[in-house]
Amino acid sequence: MAARDYGQYCGLTQALELVGERWALLIVRDLLVGPRRYGELAEGLHRIPSNILAARLKDLQAAGVIRRAPRSRVIVYELTPYGRELEPVILAFGAWGFKALGDPRAEQIITPDSMTMDLRTAFRPQVAAGLPATAYAAHFGPAELLIRVDGPTLDLRREEGAADLTFAAGPGIHRVISGELAAEHAIATGVVTVLHGRGELLNRFASTFHLAA
Amino acid sequence: MAARDYGQYCGLTQALELVGERWALLIVRDLLVGPRRYGELAEGLHRIPSNILAARLKDLQAAGVIRRAPRSRVIVYELTPYGRELEPVILAFGAWGFKALGDPRAEQIITPDSMTMDLRTAFRPQVAAGLPATAYAAHFGPAELLIRVDGPTLDLRREEGAADLTFAAGPGIHRVISGELAAEHAIATGVVTVLHGRGELLNRFASTFHLAA
DNA sequence: CCGCATCCCATGTGATACTG
DNA sequence: CAGTATCACATGGGATGCGG
Numbered sequence: 107m108a109a110r111d112y113g114q115y116c117g118l119t120q121a122l123e124l125v126g127e128r129w130a131l132l133i134v135r136d137l138l139v140g141p142r143r144y145g146e147l148a149e150g151l152h153r154i155p156s157n158i159l160a161a162r163l164k165d166l167q168a169a170g171v172i173r174r175a176p177r178s179r180v181i182v183y184e185l186t187p188y189g190r191e192l193e194p195v196i197l198a199f200g201a202w203g204f205k206a207l208g209d210p211r212a213e214q215i216i217t218p219d220s221m222t223m224d225l226r227t228a229f230r231p232q233v234a235a236g237l238p239a240t241a242y243a244a245h246f247g248p249a250e251l252l253i254r255v256d257g258p259t260l261d262l263r264r265e266e267g268a269a270d271l272t273f274a275a276g277p278g279i280h281r282v283i284s285g286e287l288a289a290e291h292a293i294a295t296g297v298v299t300v301l302h303g304r305g306e307l308l309n310r311f312a313s314t315f316h317l318a319a
Numbered sequence: 320m321a322a323r324d325y326g327q328y329c330g331l332t333q334a335l336e337l338v339g340e341r342w343a344l345l346i347v348r349d350l351l352v353g354p355r356r357y358g359e360l361a362e363g364l365h366r367i368p369s370n371i372l373a374a375r376l377k378d379l380q381a382a383g384v385i386r387r388a389p390r391s392r393v394i395v396y397e398l399t400p401y402g403r404e405l406e407p408v409i410l411a412f413g414a415w416g417f418k419a420l421g422d423p424r425a426e427q428i429i430t431p432d433s434m435t436m437d438l439r440t441a442f443r444p445q446v447a448a449g450l451p452a453t454a455y456a457a458h459f460g461p462a463e464l465l466i467r468v469d470g471p472t473l474d475l476r477r478e479e480g481a482a483d484l485t486f487a488a489g490p491g492i493h494r495v496i497s498g499e500l501a502a503e504h505a506i507a508t509g510v511v512t513v514l515h516g517r518g519e520l521l522n523r524f525a526s527t528f529h530l531a532a
Numbered sequence: 533c534c535g536c537a538t539c540c541c542a543t544g545t546g547a548t549a550c551t552g
Numbered sequence: 553c554a555g556t557a558t559c560a561c562a563t564g565g566g567a568t569g570c571g572g
Contacts (some may be wrong), residue, residue, distance in 0.1 A: 114428060206382075
């Protein structure tokens with residue numbers, strides 16, 4: 107590692123040596139949602155080569171950021187307390203990057219975990235507090251995310267469940283969150299497909315989750 | 320770039336595609352201190368190969384993070400407003416990494432710009448507000464940093480000037496900031512050498528700049 | 533299957549040298 | 553001084569293999 111050492115004694119340099127390599131922060135992002143198995147991580151980061159995933163998991167463990175935890179016959183990876191302290195950094199970094207998101211390219215997908223973190227970033231508790239409690243079920247391809255907003259609290263789960271509004275969406279959903287695409291227009295153009303419930307609730311969704319672009 | 324694309328449409332992924340490559344955030348860190356010339360960047364990031372520096376400057380420019388600015392016959396690089404929005408991210412990330420800083424390795428140095436950002440990270444305005452205005456002049460090798468604390472405001476300049484305490488320090492100064500090394504002990508062991516002024520002022524320095532480890 | 537390890541090749545990185 | 557050019561090598565990417 108000496109050759110790839112930045113050669114500086116500095117907080118940022120140290121941070122980059124711990125989690126600065128390719129894919130590392132994305133692994134942390136997914137683990138912020140919850141403990142994940144090797145295969146789940148590989149699925150969420152669908153373009154990561156398996157050797158790289160294995161190497162990163164090893165490095166992150168050595169760095170004290172994550173931990174291997176045996177859970178009744180299967181192994182899950184989870185963040186250590188130190189790793190969890192990256193949450194504000196990742197949220198702020200994600201908010202910064204969100205502003206530069208252009209139109210989604212053809213191969214770009216959204217995964218439940220990436221969407222979960224983006225929604226956490228975009229959640230506006232003070233706005234939500236003034237709105238009725240609402241449950242949304244969002245389908246991203248085969249995956250479903252249950253989004254429950256109750257006053258200023260947000261509960262995100264990767265499961266099925268009763269919702270006031272059920273919709274299917276692709277990457278274009280981000281343009282609704284950025285306010286560039288009005289809810290009605292998103293429905294009209296097929297960016298969002300309402301599967302169940304009143305489509306107007308998508309307006310409430312858009313005001314609850316908002317990040318300027 | 321398609322092959323190195325993460326393939327996800329997500330704020331964090333986008334951020335990593337803009338400034339996630341090796342050395343990129345360190346360039347941003349140094350530019351947060353002020354506009355810098357090519358040679359100044361190369362000096363501050365003393366282990367960066369010149370071709371990599373040139374490539375990163377080009378990429379960061381294309382990403383809208385930095386900008387080439389001609390200043391009376393010389394070219395300086397400076398952050399765009401969007402690039403400057405990375406400051407809180409970099410400060411938080413640096414604070415996170417600071418906690419994991421072990422003992423400095425032999426080849427690890429501190430540069431004026433890295434120290435400047437670490438001091439900004441560690442600065443405690445509310446503590447400083449309760450202390451008398453103080454100016455410190457810190458020597459890191461050949462470079463000098465003038466640190467002026469006046470109430471809750473911090474002024475850092477890369478220049479010479481009158482100071483209440485002038486000291487020379489190496490990377491070990493970070494252990495004073497983390498509180499692991501008491502000021503008197505730092506002086507006694509030669510981690511910090513007092514060049515001018517009362518050594519007890521290093522205690523004030525340590526309480527003004529503090530980051531838990 | 534799941535959790536990796538191995539191969540091979542494209543690309544990025546690093547050291548050095550060089551040019552306008 | 554501000555970059556380019558070149559080349560050796562390390563790392564990343566993709567496919568595939570393999571043991572538990």
